[in-house]
Amino acid sequence: xxxxxxxxxxxxxxxxxxxxxxxRYLGGGTLVVRAANQGDVSVSSLVRATEPSLxxxxxxxxxxxxxxxxxxxxIARHPELAWLAPAARAxxxxxxxxxASVGGNLFAPAPYxxxxxALLALDxxxxxxxGEVPIETFLAGRDASRSIVTSVTFALPRQESFRFLKVSRxxxxxxxxxxxxxxxxxxxxxxxxxxxxxxxxxxxxxxRARAAEKALLGCRLTRGEIAPxxxxxxxxxxxxxDPVASAWYRAEVLPVHLGRLLLA
Amino acid sequence: xxxxxxxxxxxxxxxxxxIDSGTTLLHALRDKIxxxxxxxxxxxxTCGACSVIVDGELRLSCLTLAETCNGAVxxxxxxxxxxxxxxxxxxxxxxxxxxxxxxxxxGMIMAAKVLLDxxxxxxxxxxxxxxxxxxxxxxGYEPIIQAVLSAARSxxxxxx
Amino acid sequence: xxxxxxxxxxxxxxxxxxxxxPRPRLDSPGHVTGKTAYFADRNFPGMxxxxxxxxxxxxxxxxxxxTSEAEKHPGVVKVLTAKDVxxxxxxxxxxxxxxxxxxxxxxxxxxRWKGEAxxxxxxxxxxxxxxxxxxxxxxxxxLPAVFDMEEALKPGAPLVNEYHxxxxxxxxxxxxxxxRFGDVEAGFAEAxxxxxxxxxxxxxxxxxxxTTGCVVAPEGNDRFTCxxxxxxxxxxxxxxxxxxxxPGSKLHFxxxxxxxxxxxxxxxxxxxxAILGAKLTGRPVCFIYSREEEMQIxxxxxxxxxxxxxxxxxxxxxxxxxxxxxxxxxxxSRHSPYGAQKGAxxxxxxxxxxxxxxxxxxxxTNRTPSSAMRGxxxxxxxxxxxxxxxxxxxxxxMDPLEFRFINAYRDGDMKAHRxxxxxxxxxxxxxxxxxxxxxxxAEKFMAMSSYRKGG
Numbered sequence: 001x002x003x004x005x006x007x008x009x010x011x012x013x014x015x016x017x018x019x020x021x022x023x024r025y026l027g028g029g030t031l032v033v034r035a036a037n038q039g040d041v042s043v044s045s046l047v048r049a050t051e052p053s054l055x056x057x058x059x060x061x062x063x064x065x066x067x068x069x070x071x072x073x074x075i076a077r078h079p080e081l082a083w084l085a086p087a088a089r090a091x092x093x094x095x096x097x098x099x100a101s102v103g104g105n106l107f108a109p110a111p112y113x114x115x116x117x118a119l120l121a122l123d124x125x126x127x128x129x130x131g132e133v134p135i136e137t138f139l140a141g142r143d144a145s146r147s148i149v150t151s152v153t154f155a156l157p158r159q160e161s162f163r164f165l166k167v168s169r170x171x172x173x174x175x176x177x178x179x180x181x182x183x184x185x186x187x188x189x190x191x192x193x194x195x196x197x198x199x200x201x202x203x204x205x206x207x208r209a210r211a212a213e214k215a216l217l218g219c220r221l222t223r224g225e226i227a228p229x230x231x232x233x234x235x236x237x238x239x240x241x242d243p244v245a246s247a248w249y250r251a252e253v254l255p256v257h258l259g260r261l262l263l264a
Numbered sequence: 265x266x267x268x269x270x271x272x273x274x275x276x277x278x279x280x281x282x283i284d285s286g287t288t289l290l291h292a293l294r295d296k297i298x299x300x301x302x303x304x305x306x307x308x309x310t311c312g313a314c315s316v317i318v319d320g321e322l323r324l325s326c327l328t329l330a331e332t333c334n335g336a337v338x339x340x341x342x343x344x345x346x347x348x349x350x351x352x353x354x355x356x357x358x359x360x361x362x363x364x365x366x367x368x369x370x371g372m373i374m375a376a377k378v379l380l381d382x383x384x385x386x387x388x389x390x391x392x393x394x395x396x397x398x399x400x401x402x403x404g405y406e407p408i409i410q411a412v413l414s415a416a417r418s419x420x421x422x423x424x
Numbered sequence: 425x426x427x428x429x430x431x432x433x434x435x436x437x438x439x440x441x442x443x444x445x446p447r448p449r450l451d452s453p454g455h456v457t458g459k460t461a462y463f464a465d466r467n468f469p470g471m472x473x474x475x476x477x478x479x480x481x482x483x484x485x486x487x488x489x490x491t492s493e494a495e496k497h498p499g500v501v502k503v504l505t506a507k508d509v510x511x512x513x514x515x516x517x518x519x520x521x522x523x524x525x526x527x528x529x530x531x532x533x534x535x536r537w538k539g540e541a542x543x544x545x546x547x548x549x550x551x552x553x554x555x556x557x558x559x560x561x562x563x564x565x566x567l568p569a570v571f572d573m574e575e576a577l578k579p580g581a582p583l584v585n586e587y588h589x590x591x592x593x594x595x596x597x598x599x600x601x602x603x604r605f606g607d608v609e610a611g612f613a614e615a616x617x618x619x620x621x622x623x624x625x626x627x628x629x630x631x632x633x634x635t636t637g638c639v640v641a642p643e644g645n646d647r648f649t650c651x652x653x654x655x656x657x658x659x660x661x662x663x664x665x666x667x668x669x670x671p672g673s674k675l676h677f678x679x680x681x682x683x684x685x686x687x688x689x690x691x692x693x694x695x696x697x698a699i700l701g702a703k704l705t706g707r708p709v710c711f712i713y714s715r716e717e718e719m720q721i722x723x724x725x726x727x728x729x730x731x732x733x734x735x736x737x738x739x740x741x742x743x744x745x746x747x748x749x750x751x752x753x754x755x756x757s758r759h760s761p762y763g764a765q766k767g768a769x770x771x772x773x774x775x776x777x778x779x780x781x782x783x784x785x786x787x788x789t790n791r792t793p794s795s796a797m798r799g800x801x802x803x804x805x806x807x808x809x810x811x812x813x814x815x816x817x818x819x820x821x822m823d824p825l826e827f828r829f830i831n832a833y834r835d836g837d838m839k840a841h842r843x844x845x846x847x848x849x850x851x852x853x854x855x856x857x858x859x860x861x862x863x864x865x866a867e868k869f870m871a872m873s874s875y876r877k878g879g
Contacts, residue, residue: 002551003286004266005331029327030309033288037307037326038716039475039554046286046329073321093397094375095315095322173396284549300465301458303683305633306715313633341458354456358448366455367633367683373456401633401684 003036005046011148014049015129018146023047025148027069028099030092031108054103054150057081062156068103068149072115075102083162087118087181090166093173103149106135107142110201110240114166114179117206120198121181122162124154139205157183165261166200167253169244176201177245178254180261190220197258201250202237211235212258226262230255272336274299275343283330289323290314292330293340301342301370305399312398315371316340322378322397341370344377353377356415357408364402372398376412385416431852451681462681463651466639468708472501474701475553476711477543477560478721479535482569482790483582486533486542490561494545497559499552502705504544506532509700510669513587515757516692519662526587527756527793529667529696535564536584536755537790539721546701546709569790573729573750576789584755584788593753593761593786601768603782605840611744611779615735617819622731623808627724627752630797634683636722637712638694640702648699649676653683656690663692664699675699687796691723691758723795726760727752728767730808735779736816740830747771749784749805754793759800761786766801772840773809774850775831780840825858826865835875848874 005026008014018025022044024032036043054069059080066075075081075088076097091100091114105115106126119135126138128147135152138145163182168174179200185193195216197209211232219225239250267282274297281296290307293299293316305313307326314326317339344351350358353373363369372395379386379394386394391412400408427444429436454460491503506512509529518525531542543560547553568582575581576591584591595601612618638652654660657679665672682689698711713722728751735744749767753760764786771782797803817827832854837845851874858865 002284002549005268005285005329007331026329029329029332030324033327033329034308036286037288038714039557041551041555041558048332092309093312094378094394095312095324095397096309098321098323099309099327172393294465295467298467299458300461300467303462303634304464305635305683308715310715311633341456345457350456357456358452361446361449361452363449363452363455365633365682365684366451366460367462369455370458399633401631401686 003044003046005048008047008049009051011049011051011054011129011150014047015148017047018148020045025103027101027104028071030096030100031104031112049148059156063153064156065151065153066102067151068101070102072097072100072105075115083157083159084118084164087115087164087166090114090164090176090179102152106138106149106152107145110204111176111242111244113206114176114200117179117198117200118162118164118181119152119154120206120208121183121196122154122157123183123196124152127151127153136208142205158185161185163261163264165257165264167257175242175244178202178239178250178257180254180258182261184216184221184262192216192219192221199237199254201245202239202254204240207237209233209235209237209258216262221262223259223263226259229262230259233258268331270330270334272333272338274338275340285331287330288326289316289318289328289330289333289338290325293325293338299340299342301340303367303370305367310399311368311371312375313368313371315374315398317374317378320378320381322375324397339374339377341373344373351377352418353380353412353415356411356418360407360411360414362404362407362411364400364404368398368400368402372400372408376415379412380416380419385420386412388413428856432849460681462634462683463639463653463679464634464637464710464712466641466651468639468641471639471708471710472546472548472701472705473550473553474698474709474711475545475547475550475557476541476717477545477557477562479531479538479540479542479562479564481535481564481566482538482571483567483584484535484564485567486531486535487563487565489543489563491543493559493561494543494556497547497552497556499548500545500556501548501707502546502701503556503560504530504546504697504701504704505542506530508704509667509697511667514663514667514692516659516663516759517757517762518666519659522757522761524587526585527758534586537792539717539792540755541697544697544701546705546707571789571791573727573752573785573787573789576787577785582790584790588788591788593757593764593788595761595765600783600785601765603768603771603780603840605781605842606744606779608744608746608779608781612733612735612746615743616738617736617816618733619736619812619816619819620731620733621812621815622729623804623811624729625725625727625804625807627727627792627794628797629719629722629724630684630686630688631719632682632684632686632688635713635715635718636689636694637710638698639708639710640695640698641708642702642706643676647674647676648702649678650695650699652677652679652695653681653685654679654689654692654695655682655685655687656692659690660692660695664696667692667696668699668703687725687798687800688722690796691793693722721792723754723758723793725797725800725803726754726763726794727791728804730771730805732808732812734812734816736820738820740820740822740827742775742777742816742831744779744781745772745777746781747783749782751784751786751801752791752794753786753788754791755788756793757786758793758795760794763794763796763801767805769841770802770805771809773806773813774833774848775828776833776837776845777831777840782840823865825854825863826869829854829865829869829872832874834873850874
């Protein structure tokens with residue numbers, strides 16, 4: 001059977017078509033067309049929706065809404081998302097960023113999916129036709145997901161509270177050794193009042209560094225005070241092994257890079 | 265197998281073809297239309313040899329389905345020279361010895377063209393960033409970077 | 425760039441018109457306009473796509489192959505197995521009398537590495553070929569595999585390749601290539617210091633941007649045009665002629681345009697089976713490696729292991745060098761017996777050493793067959809030798825560059841394999857390197873010459 005594409009004007013119609021066996025949703029194409037090109041014969045049919053809201057970026061009332069088809073390039077050049085641009089620019093080269101979408105990144109297996117790491121730290125909620133779920137719930141169940149993601153929404157973080165780091169061996173464009181995103185709220189005296197840290201490549205999908213988050217509470221960002229958080233950064237991780245790095249190496253360097261991100 | 269119509273402008277001329285649904289833009293250009301300047305190096309979005317310009321944006325034709333380009337304006341390296349006169353980028357690649365095996369060259373030129381269209385006088389860093397999705401395995405990056413910078417300089421002289 | 429003409433002025437003609445002058449490359453206009461025709465730019469109506477069913481095991485006996493479902497798959501035109509190949513067991517270097525024939529075009533009864541070609545599927549579209557390939561059923565009995573060269577050489581190791589009968593290539597000199605010069609043990613006995621070190625490398629993939637492949641078109645007169653990106657045109661033509669049992673006059677090879685090779689496109693892998701497919705179907709055939717195949721299936725540079733034992737004097741002279749080199753051929757010979765032999769000739773390095781003892785082994789393991797890559801047989805050895813030279817210099821507290829001046833070979837010196845040194849120019853290169861790197865050496869070394877003794 002050949003690969004066939006069906007285009008629908010609405011998410012609703014596309015969702016209906018997506019229920020057929022062997023059908024995958026076509027976002028930017030960087031995952032699904034790649035799979036088909038590589039001989040993944042389990043994909044026989046592609047579905048896409050052209051609803052304009054899928055490509056819209058809205059920043060208002062302290063909230064950011066990214067349509068699922070919004071590309072990394074669109075985020076990187078959006079004037080109100082300059083603080084998020086480093087995470088969008090971490091994905092691929094210029095051509096990939098013109099194609100890769102927010103929705104697709106949520107499904108990208110490690111070592112890909114650097115932008116989803118940022119969304120995890122931002123505590124985004126992921127919307128589909130049948131409602132909204134927190135990103136952690138979404139990521140945990142993504143393999144069984146049969147409903148098109150329509151958008152992600154998150155609160156606009158306070159200035160300078162969001163940090164992102166991608167480590168790769170080749171610059172400026174390389175596959176992740178790891179990526180880290182952190183959302184840190186600090187009191188006037190500099191002590192951390194809340195921390196959410198997302199990690200990439202530390203499992204097959206983005207995960208939180210919960211022990212480190214907890215250990216950071218009440219700390220100021222000094223080498224001495226963050227040491228306990230770095231000591232527990234590896235808790236619960238199961239890093240991937242691939243041609244870029246072994247699980248052992250990723251685990252070894254995680255505390256080092258987390259330290260650099262926190263002290264930057 | 266169901267054929268679907270596609271219609272777009274390729275290097276200034278109208279193209280209309282019936283293709284198999286699900287055909288990539290790379291295969292449509294190469295196998296149906298006969299423009300073999302985009303190359304298939306990896307078919308997975310890593311090498312950049314298939315880079316083309318769709319509506320002013322750099323795209324990987326190996327990961328783009330042709331059907332999604334209906335009505336688009338597509339540029340490839342094969343259409344850059346006008347009236348037998350090489351585009352400044354092509355001239356610069358020649359003069360700077362920026363080709364070896366040549367397989368990555370059309371994609372490199374596309375990536376460079378998008379850069380210069382938006383940023384006529386780029387810094388070296390901007391050139392490196394713009395070419396970062398394109399792999400040259402003959403490891404000729406330095407002459408390629410120099411070629412793009414030199415094309416930018418010759419453009420600005422022409423304007424002045 | 426500066427052309428320094430003070431060296432060898434009496435040995436050189438300077439009335440040259442081209443040297444030192446930039447000249448445009450002849451192929452560049454085609455490259456920058458996208459007009460250069462690579463093999464995959466040839467497209468023929470009715471062209472079939474060939475996809476290979478590959479072994480998922482490192483070492484296994486094939487009990488049975490069932491292609492019936494694949495043959496029935498829509499779009500499939502032909503399915504090929506070992507019995508369809510006229511001369512299925514071959515080896516590339518048989519053309520220069522380096523045998524035995526040890527490799528199958530399509531696996532026959534056994535697979536010896538993970539990724540080995542077992543069944544070829546020809547279909548109307550790439551997709552149909554992929555789908556049908558997934559329907560080929562191969563019943564394997566998995567056998568113990570060996571991946572380490574020294575393990576492979578031990579008694580009782582799994583036998584990788586029955587055509588050799590043991591896990592190393594058998595040279596006319598025995599189990600390895602040997603160089604014997606002077607008395608290495610006497611040299612060690614007289615040495616002030618002895619340093620023995622082991623160096624090893626992993627396989628390296630060339631990763632050309634254009635993957636290996638070919639397009640074959642029947643000419644209608646039982647003759648076939650093969651558009652290929654091989655780097656070894658006539659090697660490929662002659663081997664295809666043997667494998668297909670067709671006279672060379674029936675094979676018309678068009679090539680020379682290669683989208684990156686680096687030695688990775690000298691094996692004869694895709695052309696014979698694609699020509700066979702075209703012959704048996706009467707249709708044009710393309711067989712192009714996917715990126716994954718290029719990385720996992722095409723021959724890499726061999727993994728090597730080099731054990732170097734040197735005897736050195738406090739004054740800097742190396743008086744004895746013993747080298748044991750191992751080249752991991754993987755499951756089949758391809759170019760590796762030659763690579764290991766090249767190592768034997770190279771291992772003394774560009775140094776004059778009075779006592780030399782070298783053994784190099786070409787070893788078979790259940791790994792991807794290795795083959796040529798830029799200076800194969802030499803590159804890894806050079807890495808090992810030059811790291812060893814630095815370690816020796818450190819051992820005796822000498823500047824590493826001066827240490828090399830002391831040992832550098834010069835014209836007239838006898839090399840370990842009994843070729844007198846000619847046109848060495850190593851001294852002069854090091855003098856220039858010393859200046860360029862701002863790494864000064866003693867005046868007496870700067871006064872040395874390659875072709876006048878003294879200094």
